[in-house]
Every structure is written in C-alpha cells, then in structure tokens.
Amino acid sequence: MGISGLHAVIVPFPAQRTINPLINLAQLLSSRGVVITFVNMDWSHKCMSKAAHNDDEPTFKFLNIPDGLPPDHGRLANxxxxxxxxxxxxxxxEHHLLSSSSDGKTPPVTCIITENFMSCTHQVAKKLGVPRVIFWTLCATSSIAQCNANLLLSHGHIPVKVEDSKRAEKVITCLPGNLPPLLPSDLFSFYRATDTSGVLFQWALRESQFQSKADYVLVNTFDELEPPETVSALSCNGCPALAVGPVFLPNFLEGRDLNGRGSLLEQDESCLKWLDAQDPASVIYVSFGSIAVKSNEQLEELAIGLEKSQHPFLWVLRMDIAGGMPATLPEGFEERTKDRGLIVKWAPQVKVLSHPSVGGFISHCGWNSCLESMSMGIPILGWPYSADQFLDCRFCKDVWKIGIDLEGVDVDENLVIKREEIERGVRRLMEGKEAQELRKRGMELKGAAFKAVGQGGSSFTNLNRFIHDMTQLSKSASVKRAYPQSIPSIC
Incomplete structure (x- = not known):
C-alpha cells in the first residue's frame, strides 16, 4: 500500500484526448503516495509503447485488457x-481487477477513477464496494451540458438544430452552475443527429444518466477559469466536485512531459530544433488533434492561406487526416515554403506551445489543446470539428478572450474555409493591436494556470483534499465492514 493507503484504478476511454489527461492525473496522485493501476486496452497500450520515449516513464503500473473487438478493427474510425x-x-x-489483486502483491482497490464516458465502471465499483470518481476531461461548462443531456432533451434543446444558433429565443438558460447562456451549436455534436435513434446519440444520452451518479467528481479545469460554483454544479447528488487542472502542467513544470507517454502516435521532436532557428513569437502552429479529418479541398485552401499569410508555420499533418488517406497538397507548395514552413506527422505539442518562437495556434479546440495553449499563453484561432470543440472554441473567443474563430464553422461541418479567410485569420492572430490584446490575455491566463497548480494554489489544494477525502472514506469503509451502521458516506 502507498503512503496514503490508497490504491486507485484509473480507467480512461481509449482515445488520445482522454488518455493524456488521465495519465497526467495518475502521475500527480502517484507522486503523492497513491498506488495507481492504469487500465489500458491492449491495442492502445501497444500504440503507446511504440510511441513512448524512455524519459517519459511514469511511476505506476499498467493493466492491459482486451476490448472485445477484432485486432484489425478501426476503433476510433468506427x-x-x-x-x-x-x-x-x-x-x-472486473475479472482482470480481481485477478490482479489476487497475486498477493497488489493492495486492495480503494477507488475507481473513471473518464466521464465510461459508464461500465459504475457496476464494477458497486461490486468491489469502492467509490466511483468521475474525472471530467472536458471543461466544466461542457461537462454540465452533457451531464444534463436529458434535461436539455425535456426542454426541447436536443436534438440540436444548429440553424437556431442565430435566434436569440433559442439560447439555453436552464442549466445549473451560473453559466453564460449557451447556443444550440455549443452542445455536443453527437446531438446534431436528425435520427435520434442513432447509436452515438443514444449512447451519449445513456452515459449522461451515469454521469450524475458519481461518488466524487474531479474536473480538468481551474477555479480561476471556471469558478467553483460552476464546477460544483457537476455534483448532481451532493458529492464533492473539485477543479484539479490543468493536470498536465505540474508534470511538465517538473520536466515530465507525460503527454508523450500517453500518445498513440509517435512524436517528431526534430521540429523543436527547427523552432530554435525562428524569431520569437513568429510561428503559427497548426494542429487538429488525433481524430479530426479534412477534405483535400480544405487542406489545399489551408496550405495556400498559410503561404499567403507570409508567417512561418509548423503544421502537424497526420497520415490519415484526409479521411484516412494522406493529404494532397498544392503542387509546389512545400518547395515554395521550405524556408519558413515545416510539416510533421505528429509533434510534442506542449513542448511546441511552450517554445518562445510560437506565437499562435490554429486548433480544433479540443479541451486538452485549449488548456495547453492557455497554460503557455498562446492565442488560438479556433477551427472545431466535433464533440465539445464548438463550445470550447466559442468560449475561447467570447468568454475567456484568448482566441478568434472562423466564420460559419460552428454550424456547417462541411463548410470549406477559403484561403482568403485563413490568411486573414492568421494575420489577426499574429499581427496588430488585436493580436497584442490576445497575447496579453494569454499571459494572464498562463499566470493563473501556473498559480492554480503551484503549491497552495486552488488545483493543488483541491487535489490534496481529494486524497484526504478518499483516505478518510477508505478508513471509514474498513470500520463500516465491522460496524455497519457507524460511519456515514462522504457524500
């Protein structure tokens, strides 16, 4: 048993966007004396092992289990x-947890920490008799909307009609947490389906029912960005709900880039040397995450827009970004831009965003990317693709004032953004008074994020409170087994 007396099993949804924050949370808990078992699917563990660097090794163990799908299944593509x-x-x-604990070396499980879309852990926690802790890998506002999906359904906000986003009478004000009014286009893109019997639509609704049944709630945000009254709205049953993010930042500041260890794709660190040769705050970094796809028509417009902007760029162009196929770039583009542009298949994003040469980020606005950009003080040009990214993009622009967006991408998923608008967006992000204001706000958020995770900061203190509460609950559970009526639940 660790110093704290706790053994936490951490269960992510097997995708890049959820593995990264949970592997960082695991390291933070491990460094505080919590024994960690990190559950991976066999296929995701193989990808992570292939992509990992030796200096990224965490201080906890992995438990690899089959997901029941064929080896050649496309997983996130299907x-x-x-x-x-x-x-x-x-x-x-449940079977693998019980098997691993029967070896006499692994201490009993005292809690399960689960990503918010893993309802399968609900019954497992019940059978093991341990608390189920939901870790929201979204911002608190998106989390509240998703957790209350059935409420939104009853109010007629789901299924989403994105064309209603321009109508003032369709704003969403029924959610708890003292949120700014939300637009229909802010809700999870799964709810845009016209066929409400669709698998993803119904799955998201089912998950929302279990998301309100946690014994404890943690959120990858920080109080200075989304206040405690917002985060506490994720406690649908009276249990504690605490902001503990950005969870990557303490590890990064201590020299551990665990995003590399949690990556499903091999990172190309040679781009860091290229950045060393660029002027301060001159480079626009372009990355759409691990899942988003773009048509070759759109990639051509983006390429020409970057070229016409005249700014140096570092562009992450995944092998499968063009609908599972390699991208086709305009003839002569790479030759014309070779002196000020670099294209890589995957990059060490936090290291890139923290590099002094980077001045702006064209992003899909996944929550990890938003937090990483804010924490490094880098303004964002938002180009959302799916899920919660539409809300993140709008809040970066309208609420947190660290970004701008492209016209129409929030309501038309098939819209092709033309090169002229891309060029204009890059120049707005990198040049002139507006860019200066965005950069100033970025530095304010960077300072707030650093303060939150530092000793005595809000997220630092909240994580310590969580460990204390779990320790007390674990002790209470031991006594309760002997004296069943003596100890109340923490919730």
Whole structure:
C-alpha cells in the first residue's frame, strides 16, 4: 500500500484526448503516495509503447485488457462500434481487477477513477464496494451540458438544430452552475443527429444518466477559469466536485512531459530544433488533434492561406487526416515554403506551445489543446470539428478572450474555409493591436494556470483534499465492514 493507503484504478476511454489527461492525473496522485493501476486496452497500450520515449516513464503500473473487438478493427474510425464495446466492458474489467489483486502483491482497490464516458465502471465499483470518481476531461461548462443531456432533451434543446444558433429565443438558460447562456451549436455534436435513434446519440444520452451518479467528481479545469460554483454544479447528488487542472502542467513544470507517454502516435521532436532557428513569437502552429479529418479541398485552401499569410508555420499533418488517406497538397507548395514552413506527422505539442518562437495556434479546440495553449499563453484561432470543440472554441473567443474563430464553422461541418479567410485569420492572430490584446490575455491566463497548480494554489489544494477525502472514506469503509451502521458516506 502507498503512503496514503490508497490504491486507485484509473480507467480512461481509449482515445488520445482522454488518455493524456488521465495519465497526467495518475502521475500527480502517484507522486503523492497513491498506488495507481492504469487500465489500458491492449491495442492502445501497444500504440503507446511504440510511441513512448524512455524519459517519459511514469511511476505506476499498467493493466492491459482486451476490448472485445477484432485486432484489425478501426476503433476510433468506427466510433459507434467502439462505444458499444466500452459499455459492455464491465465484466472483463472486473475479472482482470480481481485477478490482479489476487497475486498477493497488489493492495486492495480503494477507488475507481473513471473518464466521464465510461459508464461500465459504475457496476464494477458497486461490486468491489469502492467509490466511483468521475474525472471530467472536458471543461466544466461542457461537462454540465452533457451531464444534463436529458434535461436539455425535456426542454426541447436536443436534438440540436444548429440553424437556431442565430435566434436569440433559442439560447439555453436552464442549466445549473451560473453559466453564460449557451447556443444550440455549443452542445455536443453527437446531438446534431436528425435520427435520434442513432447509436452515438443514444449512447451519449445513456452515459449522461451515469454521469450524475458519481461518488466524487474531479474536473480538468481551474477555479480561476471556471469558478467553483460552476464546477460544483457537476455534483448532481451532493458529492464533492473539485477543479484539479490543468493536470498536465505540474508534470511538465517538473520536466515530465507525460503527454508523450500517453500518445498513440509517435512524436517528431526534430521540429523543436527547427523552432530554435525562428524569431520569437513568429510561428503559427497548426494542429487538429488525433481524430479530426479534412477534405483535400480544405487542406489545399489551408496550405495556400498559410503561404499567403507570409508567417512561418509548423503544421502537424497526420497520415490519415484526409479521411484516412494522406493529404494532397498544392503542387509546389512545400518547395515554395521550405524556408519558413515545416510539416510533421505528429509533434510534442506542449513542448511546441511552450517554445518562445510560437506565437499562435490554429486548433480544433479540443479541451486538452485549449488548456495547453492557455497554460503557455498562446492565442488560438479556433477551427472545431466535433464533440465539445464548438463550445470550447466559442468560449475561447467570447468568454475567456484568448482566441478568434472562423466564420460559419460552428454550424456547417462541411463548410470549406477559403484561403482568403485563413490568411486573414492568421494575420489577426499574429499581427496588430488585436493580436497584442490576445497575447496579453494569454499571459494572464498562463499566470493563473501556473498559480492554480503551484503549491497552495486552488488545483493543488483541491487535489490534496481529494486524497484526504478518499483516505478518510477508505478508513471509514474498513470500520463500516465491522460496524455497519457507524460511519456515514462522504457524500
């Protein structure tokens, strides 16, 4: 048993966007004396092992289990089948946890920390008799909207009609947490389906029912960005709900870039040397995350827009970004831009965003990317693709004042953004008074994030409170087994 007396099992949804924050949370808990078992699917563990660098090794163990899908299954490319597999994972997870604890070396499980879309852990936690802690990998506002999906359904906000986003009478004000009014286009993109019987639509609704049944809630945000009254709205049953993010930042500041260890793609660190040769705050970094796809028509417009902007750029161009196929770039583009542009297949994003040469970020606005950009003081040009990214993008622009966006991408997923608007967006992000204001706000948020995770900061203190509460609950549970009526639940 660790110093704290706790053994936490951490269960992510097997995707880049959820593995990264949870592996960082695991390291933070491990460094505080919590024994950690990190559950991976066999296939994701193989990808992570292949991509990992030796200096990224965490201080906890992994438990690898099968997901029930064929080896050649596309996983995230066939998301509907993957989410059903995850819903049915409970018995397999329970079996492997019980098997691993029977070796006499692994201490008993005292809590399960689960990503918010892993309802299979609900019954597992019940059978093991331990608290189930939901860790929201979204911002608190998106989390509240998702957790209350059935409330939104009853008010007629779901299914989403994105064309209503321009109508003032369609703003959403029924959610708890003292949120700014939300637009229909801010809600999870799964709810835009016209066929409400679709797999992803129904899956997201089912998950929301279990998301309100946690014994404890942690959120990858910080109080200075989203206040405690917002975060506490994620406690639907009276249990504690605390902001503990950005969870990557303490590890990064201590020299541990665990995003590399949690990566499913191999990072190309040669781009850091290229950045060394660029002027301060001159480079626009372009990355759309691990899942988003773009048509070759759109990639051509983006390439020409970057070229016409005249700014140096570092562009992450995944092998499968063009609908599972390599991108086709305009003839002569790479030759014309070779002196001020670099294209890589995958990059060490936090190291890139922290580099002094980077001055702006064209992003899909996944929550990890938003937090990383804010924490490094880098303004964002938002180009959302799916899920919660539409809300993140709008809040970066309208609420947190660290970004701008492209016209129409929030309501038309098939819209092709023309090169002229891309060029204009890059120049707005990198040049003139507006860019200066964005950079100033970025530095303010960077300071707030650093303060939150530093000793005595809000997230630092909240994480310590969580460990204390789990320790007390674990002790209470031990006594309760002997004296069943003596100890109340923490919630």
């Amino acid at each position: 998301l509907a089948e993957s989410v059903i597999a995850m819903e049915n994972l409970g018995p397999v997870l």
